[in-house]
Amino acid sequence: MIFIYAILLGLIPASIAYKKGYPSKNEGYNFFVWWIFGASLFIVALPWAILLKSKKGELETSRASEGMKKCPECAELVKKEARICRFCGYEFYPKPKTIDQEIEELDRQKKEVNEKLKEHEDDLNEEII
Numbered sequence: 112m113i114f115i116y117a118i119l120l121g122l123i124p125a126s127i128a129y130k131k132g133y134p135s136k137n138e139g140y141n142f143f144v145w146w147i148f149g150a151s152l153f154i155v156a157l158p159w160a161i162l163l164k165s166k167k168g169e170l171e172t173s174r175a176s177e178g179m180k181k182c183p184e185c186a187e188l189v190k191k192e193a194r195i196c197r198f199c200g201y202e203f204y205p206k207p208k209t210i211d212q213e214i215e216e217l218d219r220q221k222k223e224v225n226e227k228l229k230e231h232e233d234d235l236n237e238e239i240i
């Protein structure tokens with residue numbers, strides 16, 4: 112019974128450390144190290160896990176200083192020069208439109224508005240009839 116409690120208790124510091132980014136990709140064994148550590152020395156492991164500095168934040172800030180920027184849409188780090196986020200397709204600097212494109216866009220919007228107006232007119236006519 113105590114053994115089971117130890118396993119469950121060990122999960123607590125292990126998951127805290129995990130959330131802080133500790134078992135990173137090249138440290139896959141770390142979760143189990145934490146788990147065993149937590150199970151055998153819970154009293155020590157728990158405060159230790161809580162006091163751990165989040166690695167994730169450190170990684171992000173260090174990468175941000177190496178010419179990376181954070182995507183406002185998906186919060187992934189992409190290169191500073193990137194126009195479009197490689198994760199979600201967010202456009203950092205939408206391409207400037209030419210006047211022709213601008214006119215085309217306005218024409219399209221005008222058409223849409225006219226179509227909607229017509230729909231409403233039809234509805235109104237039907238109601239009157």
Ligand SMILES: [Zn+2]
Nearest residue numbers: 182185196199
């Ligand atoms: Zn993105």
